[in-house]
Amino acid sequence: MTHQSADEPVPAEESAQPRPAPDALALGGLLEEACRQAARFLTEASRAPRAIRIRVGEVSFDAEWADSDGPDAAASASPPPVNGAATQRGAPEAGSVAAPEAVVVSPSVGVYYEAPEPAADPFVREGDLVRAGAQVAIVEVMKLMVPVVAEREGRIAEVLKKNGDSVEYGEQLFVLEPGAGDD
Amino acid sequence: MMISGVLIANRGEIALRIARTCKELGIRTVAVYSTEDRDSAVVSYADEAVRIGPASAKHSYLNIPAIVEAALRTGVRAVHPGYGFLSEDPDFARVCRDAGLTFVGPAAEVIARLGDKIAARALMAENAIPMLPGSRSPVDSVEDACEIADSIGFPLVVKAAAGGGGRGMGVVGDRADLAAVFSRTQSRAQELFGDARVFVERYLPEGRHVEVQVLVDGFGNALHLGERDCSTQRRHQKLIEETPAPGIPEQVRAGMQEAAVLGATAAGYRGAATFEFLLAPDGTFAFLEVNCRLQVEHPVTEMATGVDLVREQLLIADGQPLSLHQEDLAARGCSVECRINAEDPERGFVPTPGTLAEFDVPGGPFVRVDTHGYPGYRVPSSYDPLLAKLVVWGCSREDALRRMDRCLADFRISGPGVRTNSAFLREVIGHPAFRAGRYSTAVVDDVFRARENGAALASRPPADPITAERKGSVP
Numbered sequence: 001m002t003h004q005s006a007d008e009p010v011p012a013e014e015s016a017q018p019r020p021a022p023d024a025l026a027l028g029g030l031l032e033e034a035c036r037q038a039a040r041f042l043t044e045a046s047r048a049p050r051a052i053r054i055r056v057g058e059v060s061f062d063a064e065w066a067d068s069d070g071p072d073a074a075a076s077a078s079p080p081p082v083n084g085a086a087t088q089r090g091a092p093e094a095g096s097v098a099a100p101e102a103v104v105v106s107p108s109v110g111v112y113y114e115a116p117e118p119a120a121d122p123f124v125r126e127g128d129l130v131r132a133g134a135q136v137a138i139v140e141v142m143k144l145m146v147p148v149v150a151e152r153e154g155r156i157a158e159v160l161k162k163n164g165d166s167v168e169y170g171e172q173l174f175v176l177e178p179g180a181g182d183d
Numbered sequence: 184m185m186i187s188g189v190l191i192a193n194r195g196e197i198a199l200r201i202a203r204t205c206k207e208l209g210i211r212t213v214a215v216y217s218t219e220d221r222d223s224a225v226v227s228y229a230d231e232a233v234r235i236g237p238a239s240a241k242h243s244y245l246n247i248p249a250i251v252e253a254a255l256r257t258g259v260r261a262v263h264p265g266y267g268f269l270s271e272d273p274d275f276a277r278v279c280r281d282a283g284l285t286f287v288g289p290a291a292e293v294i295a296r297l298g299d300k301i302a303a304r305a306l307m308a309e310n311a312i313p314m315l316p317g318s319r320s321p322v323d324s325v326e327d328a329c330e331i332a333d334s335i336g337f338p339l340v341v342k343a344a345a346g347g348g349g350r351g352m353g354v355v356g357d358r359a360d361l362a363a364v365f366s367r368t369q370s371r372a373q374e375l376f377g378d379a380r381v382f383v384e385r386y387l388p389e390g391r392h393v394e395v396q397v398l399v400d401g402f403g404n405a406l407h408l409g410e411r412d413c414s415t416q417r418r419h420q421k422l423i424e425e426t427p428a429p430g431i432p433e434q435v436r437a438g439m440q441e442a443a444v445l446g447a448t449a450a451g452y453r454g455a456a457t458f459e460f461l462l463a464p465d466g467t468f469a470f471l472e473v474n475c476r477l478q479v480e481h482p483v484t485e486m487a488t489g490v491d492l493v494r495e496q497l498l499i500a501d502g503q504p505l506s507l508h509q510e511d512l513a514a515r516g517c518s519v520e521c522r523i524n525a526e527d528p529e530r531g532f533v534p535t536p537g538t539l540a541e542f543d544v545p546g547g548p549f550v551r552v553d554t555h556g557y558p559g560y561r562v563p564s565s566y567d568p569l570l571a572k573l574v575v576w577g578c579s580r581e582d583a584l585r586r587m588d589r590c591l592a593d594f595r596i597s598g599p600g601v602r603t604n605s606a607f608l609r610e611v612i613g614h615p616a617f618r619a620g621r622y623s624t625a626v627v628d629d630v631f632r633a634r635e636n637g638a639a640l641a642s643r644p645p646a647d648p649i650t651a652e653r654k655g656s657v658p
Contacts, residue, residue, distance in 0.1 A: 169237070
């Protein structure tokens with residue numbers, strides 16, 4: 001056991017020893033009683049517990065509540081530098097440019113191509129209207145051409161990549177302006 | 184060093200551990216990660232990071248085209264596979280080679296041959312390495328299995344040729360169960376590995392699992408770095424590993440070490456390998472399998488020998504001859520590792536992913552913690568629950584175990600829904616049979632049973648009002 005302190009979860013453990021196992025009816029009654037006692041404990045406790053466990057025989061129920069200024073605040077933390085590491089890296093998350101539902105992202109790590117062949121016209125240009133399921137680009141992964149399709153209808157508001165750019169999985173390729181299908 | 188950049192095709196603590204050695208060698212590092220791992224420590228630690236896929240390992244850490252593409256586009260010359268995932272996949276080694284990348288590990292053909300347990304057994308038998316009595320070729324039918332059983336006796340074990348690490352095997356206690364276990368293992372092997380070939384071997388319930396660490400360079404120089412005892416397991420999952428293996432006669436130890444070096448040389452191995460042996464109570468040992476990669480428990484060997492195994496792997500992959508000599512290698516004292524998992528021993532060891540509110544790593548002399556955890560880190564649910572490897576060194580086994588117990592107590596990990604096996608590990612460490620060094624998997628079962636039989640009851644806080652009331656009405 002770790003040290004108990006005021007910040008520790010308050011363990012409210014209900015335990016019974018069904019060996020030999022009582023029949024289902026008795027167990028059900030026991031569980032009901034345990035829950036009633038736990039509910040009473042919750043209302044009468046001087047402060048809200050962080051955790052509660054109800055256990056009857058093989059059945060256990062666990063609930064934990066996050067501290068309002070404790071774990072939750074920590075949850076949004078980014079990793080600390082690991083012994084002198086550099087800054088946060090990686091593909092920009094959806095949301096840094098536009099709402100996630102209004103972007104087309106890369107289906108794979110690879111090389112972005114705007115057109116079906118080197119000399120051909122691009123699949124789409126800024127301002128073009130696209131239908132759901134329309135191909136808008138290609139991502140090449142180890143000589144495999146993976147089509148990029150728009151998952152929804154909309155207008156290409158912005159092309160974010162240049163032909164031949166390296167892209168990561170989930171990286172944003174286009175900003176799609178939804179609800180533009182009426183003109 | 185010809186290798187200027189390495190892509191680390193792994194995640195979690197091992198990705199970070201590899202990146203650290205690369206940094207010491209002045210090698211540029213590229214991490215790959217899944218969407219689920221975007222906050223993982225290695226992503227910010229590495230010089231570059233490439234997101235290769237979604238949470239599902241099949242589409243990220245097992246996605247060969249995505250990983251090779253990431254290596255090519257970041258301009259690295261080599262790929263380190265770590266352990267698990269693609270580390271023992273001959274196809275991955277082959278694709279890397281074909282793409283002009285140095286795979287940090289043995290050749291694809293060697294991985295394929297040693298990964299096939301029947302082929303590996305045949306090779307070791309040719310080289311007079313001790314083997315358990317059993318079949319030398321695949322056993323196709325129950326009739327054939329019965330015939331072999333007549334000559335080797337019971338109990339025996341049916342194993343998948345493509346299996347390993349406890350997967351795809353079935354123990355047969357007596358003749359009556361043979362047919363059923365045989366067919367079940369065959370179909371399970373087909374389902375798990377797409378390869379239904381099985382073989383039959385004598386089973387030793389009291390056997391200890393002892394493995395020897397080997398290094399071989401590209402010039403035929405081979406040496407060993409001692410052994411590790413990994414007998415403390417729960418359902419074939421290792422929990423505690425230590426070196427040296429306690430209570431083994433010197434000539435048995437030397438015999439295993441010699442066999443491992445011989446076997447690695449015979450296989451044309453290059454890199455770091457682990458030879459697993461089963462050690463019988465009578466002091467005889469038998470070859471089990473070869474692991475063609477870095478082991479999870481490699482730090483215990485590093486702590487006792489002072490050799491950085493990842494560094495050696497990289498130097499060998501770079502085409503350099505071994506600079507170590509067998510006669511200079513001497514393991515000192517005793518080193519022990521505990522695997523801290525995010526799991527709940529009180530609920531059948533179910534994984535307990537969640538956000539770490541508190542993650543306070545133990546310190547002090549001769550303590551090493553390999554972990555990717557930090558306060559605020561969200562332990563993902565998509566991967567294995569290994570959260571940290573706690574490794575200690577001591578001048579004696581007793582000294583090391585005392586230090587381990589202290590460190591387990593000092594290690595503070597908590598968060599909503601998060602549980603760890605720390606307390607369980609302390610009970611195993613404190614078990615008289617473990618302390619005496621006379622142990623097998625039975626110790627873990629014993630601790631587990633003791634807990635189930637109400638040990639958990641004793642740890643309840645006495646002032647708990649519900650408990651107090653409940654006591655009166657327990658039948």
